[in-house]
Amino acid sequence: MVDFVRRSFSDGPTSLVTILALVVLIGGGIPLLNWALFNADFVGSAPADCRRVGACWVFISQKAGQLFYGFYPQELRWQVNASMVVTALGLIGAFAAAQRYQIALAGAIYALSVSMSFTVFGGRLPGMTAVPVEKWGGLTLTLLLFGIGVGVSFLFGGLLAMGRRSDKPLIRSIASVYVEFMRGVPLIAILFVAVILLPLFLPSGADANLFLRIVVGICLYTSSYMAEAIRAGLDAVPTGSREAAYALGLSRWNTQKLVVFPQALTISLPGLINTMVALAKDTSLVIIVGVHDLLGSTQLAIGDVSWGNVLWEGYFFAGTVYFLMCYVLNFIGRRLEIRARRTTAR
Template sequence: MKGSREVTISGLRPMGRRFPTAVGEIIQKLFGDRGSTIATVFAFLVFVGVILPFFKWSVIDADFVGSDPQDCSREGACWIFVIGKIGQLVYGFYPEAARWQVNLSLFVLLAGCVAAFVLARHYQIVLAVLVYLLTVVTSFNLFGGGIPGMAFVPVEKWGGLSITLLLFTTGMGISFVFGGLLALGRRSERPLIRAVSSFYVEFMRGVPLIAILFVAVVLLPLFLPGGAEANMFMRVLVGICLYTSSYMAEAIRAGLDAVPKGSREAVYALGLSRWNGEKLVVFPQALIVALPGLINTLIALVKDTSLILIVGMHDFLGSTQLAMADVAWGNVLWEGYVFAGAVYFALCFGLSAVGSRIEQRADRYRLPKKA
């Protein structure tokens, strides 16, 4: 009995000494030296001076229930504004009765992207590109009501988060395909192809996107054959794809340059054609290396879509600004911009999370590093 009592007491003693030790370790990390102390004090001031007041304004004193501007107390955030304007924020001025066309269009486009990705994983590159392009054409017709039996909606009424997603999803695939061709062109053994590809990439990266959008809006119709027309959305899409593809090309080219020379020698030793060698051996390794750069380019593309406001189209940010201009709601600038920033952050963070997930799964295919 005595022995068991000693075991019990001896088992309790370390736990009694461990708690102060843990606190001491935390204090040591927070205030162990001058740099840690300054960082801790600065973080505390930011928490007290910024985060707590923002939390009080956005959550504690905020209004969430209601439907009219009179339901807002004005002590905190008026999230009733976001609830009341959510249709305009998502669909712009698209007719409410025809918004199902937008939902169907985005669903078809998402399904096409997934199908193209699955086909590409099985090395069906040409089929993946064809499926994606067919999906894009179908999605455009659904979005604008170009299919018999649907209500035709002009481009002037497109807007909101829906057009941002349509522009991003379409630009992502087209820019990736065109960027891959440019990357191969910059590494071509033919001087003319290499020179043209290099000039295009360097020129597009050296010109602001705003200038490219203006050129696409104003000059693109002049290059079309007689009788052909391009609506505002198509012009903006062409400008964004031309711009984004140059960054895609550099990210892919960096991955291609990182592929070991032995991989290409193995392709020739197996007797594979250059197309099969690039498709089955070189490109899969290159995309694993280029994945962080590609995800970074896609995140930039999400934010670049907001620039179409300058040429007269109202994307998600533009629709948010139009909704905030409603004098009936008073001053709701903070609520509008905070909501828009949260949505853009969610989109970018989601892309980053998907990229990290793909990169983790792709680690198993990385070549082992030499000792």
């Protein structure tokens, strides 16, 4: 602590910045604490239970069902919970298999979990009740979009990264044009194309689920950024690693799987985590095409005039949830980096 204080006031400019930071922290932190904690209302069940001196967290507690599940029927929300469990188990299982270099198994586990979670979320298994996409929403929809998007984008991005480094000019050109095009187009435009124009190219009588169209748009967009992060890692792998693997008799596929990709992913981990954080925040853009994720459900809840002005409470809650999601991703990324450095040092 003493060393921290000394470094904070080590010279004139540093002392000035420290003093300004303290002024901002105290000047903004104390009123925020008074509003969010000390003068806030936490207990109640109706708008009349809020004194309006501080934050009305009663609003959040009473609207929790809508914020977490959208308009999904309350008696069927167990289907959503089951879908979240399937998605989490699929991601964990795929990661565990990938750590053992069982790439095909990891892809199969993830594909199965994605298909199953989507089916369970919509209630399309025997014994379940089907729920239309229009009633999906809230934080669970955000998590489902992220869970599906991050895995599909990573797999597709890996293929694009290898395509950009291919010896075949045609494959390299197609991958390069795709990545540069997708990185140059706003996600909102891609979502509009996926939602509005994609059905026009389907065969007559075919119907594309709205959620699937949105997932396709998000994955096509995010995979281009994943591809660049992975390609940077592949380019940074020393040539000697490949040559040593070939000298030991490893095939091209085993060299990529056992030698090149583990090193490349370790190098590109910061970029991959950054892309995942961006994806977590970009899911909020689906409100533009009429799907109410966490942010959309928050806006609908704020629109309930019986609660009065709860704008700050609603957006503060949504912002806190997004911050926690991004913080958890960064924390996992840092732990993986530390673990990778320890493994390399052995």
